[in-house]
Amino acid sequence: MSLKGKVAVVTGASRGVGRGIALQLGEAGATVYVTGRDPTNRKVDPKLPTLEKTAKEITQRGGEGIPVYVDHTDDAQVKALFEKVVSENDGQLDILVNNAFSALYTSAENLTTPFWETEPELWDTYNNVGLRGYYVSSLYAARLFVKNARGGLIVNVSSKGAEQYIFNVPYGVGKAAVDRLTADTAHELKPHKVTVVSLWPGGVQNEVILNLVNQAPEERQKTFKGLLNQAETTEYAGKAVVALATDSKALDKTGKALRTTRLGKEYGFKDIDGRDGEDYIIISLEALKREKL
Numbered sequence: 687m688s689l690k691g692k693v694a695v696v697t698g699a700s701r702g703v704g705r706g707i708a709l710q711l712g713e714a715g716a717t718v719y720v721t722g723r724d725p726t727n728r729k730v731d732p733k734l735p736t737l738e739k740t741a742k743e744i745t746q747r748g749g750e751g752i753p754v755y756v757d758h759t760d761d762a763q764v765k766a767l768f769e770k771v772v773s774e775n776d777g778q779l780d781i782l783v784n785n786a787f788s789a790l791y792t793s794a795e796n797l798t799t800p801f802w803e804t805e806p807e808l809w810d811t812y813n814n815v816g817l818r819g820y821y822v823s824s825l826y827a828a829r830l831f832v833k834n835a836r837g838g839l840i841v842n843v844s845s846k847g848a849e850q851y852i853f854n855v856p857y858g859v860g861k862a863a864v865d866r867l868t869a870d871t872a873h874e875l876k877p878h879k880v881t882v883v884s885l886w887p888g889g890v891q892n893e894v895i896l897n898l899v900n901q902a903p904e905e906r907q908k909t910f911k912g913l914l915n916q917a918e919t920t921e922y923a924g925k926a927v928v929a930l931a932t933d934s935k936a937l938d939k940t941g942k943a944l945r946t947t948r949l950g951k952e953y954g955f956k957d958i959d960g961r962d963g964e965d966y967i968i969i970s971l972e973a974l975k976r977e978k979l
Contacts, residue, residue: 687715687748688932693778695719695771697758697823698786698815700737702892703843703923707783708740710924712749714932719771720744721786724755734893758786758819768826777834781931782827784820785843789857801855812856817863824871828880837879839931842868843923844884844943865943872941881936884943885926888963889917922946922957929953 694711698704699720708720722737737753744751754770756763771779789812801808820842831838847853848861865884872882891914926949930936933953947963949955956962 689749689780689928690715692716692780692931693719693771693775694781694783694931695721695767695779695823695827696783696785697721697756697819699740701735701740701920702785703887703890703920704783704785705735705740706920706922707785707841707843707924707927708751709743709747710921710928711781711783711931712744712751713747714928715749716781717750717752717775718744719752719754719767721754721756721758721767723757756786758815758823761822764819764822765826768823768830772830777830779827779830779834779838780836781839781841781927782823783841783843783927784823786815786819787843788815799854804854808854809856813860813863817860817867820864820867824867824882828871828875831875831880832878835878837937838881839936840871840875840880840882841927841930842882842884843887844868845886848884848886848943868943869941876937876940879937881930881940883930883936883939883941885923886943886945887918887923888945888947889913890923891917891919893920918946918963919958922950922963925955925957926950926953929955 689711692715694708694716696704696708696711696718699708699718700722704720708718711718718741720737720740722740725736737755741751741753752774754767756767758764768779824840824842827838827840842864844861844864845852847858848865851858868882868884875882895914923946926944926946929949930939930944950957950963
């Protein structure tokens with residue numbers, strides 16, 4: 687319970703890496719506000735986890751999970767989220783994890799399409815909830831960190847797409863910009879002892895891709911399940927965040943992009959299934975599309 691008494695916000699925590707990070711923060715004892723879109727009047731796959739399930743499991747693991755429906759394209763809703771955190775915790779906030787991203791399915795649909803054959807709004811699909819959303823949440827969190835003068839931690843979930851072509855142009859440019867956001871906000875916040883890092887998970891066994899694979903023809907499932915077995919669980923990134931949040935020298939890393947696997951080696955943590963973690967592999971949505979999954 688190394689984070690008992692700490693307050694965290696994790697955006698985009700219904701499933702995937704956001705859910706995994708939130709669960710590990712809860713297991714370490716933190717109070718964790720988790721955000722996701724309101725499922726009302728929206729088609730939701732019943733086989734996928736929900737925001738309420740994430741919050742409930744956080745509490746079961748020893749933390750306190752608090753679900754908050756937030757549309758991260760709406761600045762007023764984001765502002766209201768941080769006002770809620772302030773009012774319910776005497777102004778305390780210790781950790782922000784920016785993870786909300788709305789373009790996973792869009793990635794699969796546009797992998798083989800050159801950018802000039804797509805519509806301009808594809809950029810917004812990738813980078814409004816992602817890049818811009820990270821900026822807005824960081825702004826409100828930074829105001830609290832600076833006011834409270836107790837330091838803090840901001841983790842921006844990014845990817846190797848920041849330095850290497852993955853998926854498509856809006857994705858890669860957005861991730862590179864996330865890492866630039868990390869570097870520049872870290873520069874301004876370092877005098878206030880606030881650590882800001884980008885986190886690069888490797889290939890991840892996220893629920894959406896697992897669901898796609900399980901729906902594939904049986905003869906194709908073996909290939910993709912073998913690939914998934916080489917990927918991180920969604921909670922491996924969570925172990926990385928907990929390690930950073932409990933490191934008294936984390937400020938030495940501020941402004942940097944950090945791979946989950948390298949942090950695992952540095953801090954000595956393993957994945958929840960006992961593996962040391964694999965070097966970065968892409969659970970390729972391009973391959974899924976090519977195989978018509």
